[in-house]
Amino acid sequence: MKVVKFGGSSLANGTQFKKVANIVLADKQRKVVVVSAPGKRNTDDIKTTDLLITLANEVIQGNNKENALSQVVERFADIVEELNLDRGLLSEIEGHLKDLIASYKDDPDRLLDALKASGENQNAKLMAAFFNQLGEEAHYVSPDEAGIIVTDEPGNARILPEAYEELSKLRDRSGILVIPGFFGYSKMGHIVTFPRGGSDITGSIVAAGTEAEVYENFTDVDSIYSVNPNLVEYPKEMKEITYREMRELAYSGFSVFHDEALQPVVKKKIPVCVKNTNHPEAEGTRIVSDRSHEGLPVVGIASDKGFLSINLTKYLMNREVGFGRHLLEILEGEGVSFEHTPSGIDNMSVILRDHQLKNGKEERILHRIRTELSVEDVQVERDLAMVMVVGEGMYQTVGVASMATAALSEAGVNIKMINQGSSEVSMMFGVDADKADLAVHSLYHAYFTPVKQ
Ligand SMILES: Nc1ncnc2c1ncn2[C@@H]1O[C@H](COP(=O)(O)OP(=O)(O)O)[C@@H](O)[C@H]1O
Ligand SMILES: N[C@@H](CC(=O)OP(=O)(O)O)C(=O)O
Structure with missing residues (x-):
C-alpha cells in the first residue's frame, strides 16, 4: 500500500486534478491520497492558503470580508466548473467558510487556523467527488476521523504518539481515501494547523501510521536537485539521498520537502519518493535510510x-x-x-x-x-x-x-x-x-x- 501526497501546484486547477486522478488510478497500491489546497496556477497567482490568511485578517481587523471571501470561493469554483462537478459543492464551501467565521470571530488564533485548514479540507472533498464522478469508490476522510490528533499550538501543531494506532486502521477501509493535509485536531476537538508547507507532514504521518510501503510526494519538479533549481541552470538531479541528508537540506532551504516531514517516516524506515505530477514517468528522488557513499562526497x-x-x-x-x-x-x-x-x-x-x-x-x-x-x-x-x-x-x-x-x-x-x-x-x-x-x-x-x- 502506498500513501501519495499531492502539493498545491499539483491541484491548482481542474486540469491538474485530472493528472492527479490518472496517477492514482494507474497504480492500485495508491490507496491513501493526501491533498494540499489549490496552489499557484501561474507565477503571479496567489495560493489559496494565502487568500484564506487574507480573509482571516480582514475578519480579525473588522474590515469588509466580502472580496476576500469571494476570491477563495472563486478558486474552488474554477475547479468545480472545469471538472463539471456538482455546483452544490460550492454553496457548501461558502457556507462552511461563513460558519467558521461566525464560530471563531472572537478568537483570532483559532479563526486563522480554521480558515487556513479549510483550503485543504475543501480540496479533499472536491478530489473525492471527482473520483466518484469517474466511477471510483473514494471517500473523503477528515483528519479527525483518520485519527490525526495533534498538540494544541495554533499554526505549529505536532502529532501526538497515540495517533499512530488509530491511523493504522485506515488500511482496512475500502476504496481510495482522500485526506486533507496541513492540519489535525487537538484532544479538545480544535482544528490546529502544522507550520506552512505542512501537508508534507500529514503525508508522512499517514504513511508511518499505515506502515505504507512507500510515501510518494508529488510536486512540480522531476526530482530533488543538488541545488535550488531557481538559482542554478541545469542543476544535477539526485537519484537517492538519505533521511539525514534531506533533513539538513530541507531545513536549510530546499523547500521541495518539509524538514519536519521526515521524522514520522524515519522511525518506520519508510522510503519517500519525490515525483512530478506533470511528468510522472520521471524516476524522481528516493529518500531512504541508507545509500551507497560511492561517488561525490557532497550531495x-x-x-x-x-x-x-x-x-x-x-x-x-x-x-x-x-x-x-x-x-x-x-x-x-x-x-x-x-x-x-x-x-x-x-x-x-x-x-x-x-x-x-x-x-x-x-x-x-x-x-x-x-x-x-x-x-x-x-x-x-x-x-x-x-x-x-x-x-x-x-x-x-x-x-x-x-x-x-x-x-x-x-x-x-x-x-x-x-x-x-x-x-x-x-x-x-x-x-x-x-x-x-x-x-x-x-x-x-x-x-x-x-x-x-
Ligand atoms: N533542491 C531543490 N530541488 C527541487 N526543487 C526545489 C529545490 N529547492 C527548492 N525547490 C522548489 O520547490 C518547489 C516545489 O515545492 P512546493 O512549491 O512546496 O511544491 P508543492 O506545490 O508540490 O507543495 C519547486 O518548484 C522548486 O522551485
Ligand atoms: N497549503 C499549505 C500547506 C502545504 O503543504 O501546501 P503545499 O503542498 O502547496 O506546499 C501551505 O501553503 O502552506
Whole structure:
C-alpha cells in the first residue's frame, strides 16, 4: 500500500486534478491520497492558503470580508466548473467558510487556523467527488476521523504518539481515501494547523501510521536537485539521498520537502519518493535510510536567509561553569529557540531566526545578557544567511572543507562563521544574506560540474 501526497501546484486547477486522478488510478497500491489546497496556477497567482490568511485578517481587523471571501470561493469554483462537478459543492464551501467565521470571530488564533485548514479540507472533498464522478469508490476522510490528533499550538501543531494506532486502521477501509493535509485536531476537538508547507507532514504521518510501503510526494519538479533549481541552470538531479541528508537540506532551504516531514517516516524506515505530477514517468528522488557513499562526497548545497547572531565576549568565559546554560535560559524565558552556538574560549555566538525577536524581545534579551552575564561586549549581527554543504561521504574525504573555503574566497564571499563537526553530514557557513546566492553558486560549481540536459 502506498500513501501519495499531492502539493498545491499539483491541484491548482481542474486540469491538474485530472493528472492527479490518472496517477492514482494507474497504480492500485495508491490507496491513501493526501491533498494540499489549490496552489499557484501561474507565477503571479496567489495560493489559496494565502487568500484564506487574507480573509482571516480582514475578519480579525473588522474590515469588509466580502472580496476576500469571494476570491477563495472563486478558486474552488474554477475547479468545480472545469471538472463539471456538482455546483452544490460550492454553496457548501461558502457556507462552511461563513460558519467558521461566525464560530471563531472572537478568537483570532483559532479563526486563522480554521480558515487556513479549510483550503485543504475543501480540496479533499472536491478530489473525492471527482473520483466518484469517474466511477471510483473514494471517500473523503477528515483528519479527525483518520485519527490525526495533534498538540494544541495554533499554526505549529505536532502529532501526538497515540495517533499512530488509530491511523493504522485506515488500511482496512475500502476504496481510495482522500485526506486533507496541513492540519489535525487537538484532544479538545480544535482544528490546529502544522507550520506552512505542512501537508508534507500529514503525508508522512499517514504513511508511518499505515506502515505504507512507500510515501510518494508529488510536486512540480522531476526530482530533488543538488541545488535550488531557481538559482542554478541545469542543476544535477539526485537519484537517492538519505533521511539525514534531506533533513539538513530541507531545513536549510530546499523547500521541495518539509524538514519536519521526515521524522514520522524515519522511525518506520519508510522510503519517500519525490515525483512530478506533470511528468510522472520521471524516476524522481528516493529518500531512504541508507545509500551507497560511492561517488561525490557532497550531495547538495542549500541556503536560507533570515538569521541573526548574538555575539558575546567575556574574558575567561571557558572557566565559568553554567555560562552557556544561563545564556540559553535567557532565550528560553522569552520563548526563543536557537539554531547554532559556535563558541571560542572567550566568546560565544547564538544564531537565531530573526523573526522571533519581535515585540521588545530583543531588547529584553540583550538587557538580561548585559546585566546577568556581565559580559564585556555583546553585539547583534543581522541579515545573515546560513549556507549548508551536505553529504554523508564528506567526512571520509580529505579536502572537502578546503574546497569550500577556496571557492568562497575566490567568489569574494566573506565567511562570518563556520560550523563543522557537530553534524556528521553537513558543514555550515554563515555569510551576509546579500552574498548567499553567490556563495551557493560558487560552492555548487566547486563540487559539481553543471551538465546541460
Ligand atoms: N533542491 C531543490 N530541488 C527541487 N526543487 C526545489 C529545490 N529547492 C527548492 N525547490 C522548489 O520547490 C518547489 C516545489 O515545492 P512546493 O512549491 O512546496 O511544491 P508543492 O506545490 O508540490 O507543495 C519547486 O518548484 C522548486 O522551485
Ligand atoms: N497549503 C499549505 C500547506 C502545504 O503543504 O501546501 P503545499 O503542498 O502547496 O506546499 C501551505 O501553503 O502552506
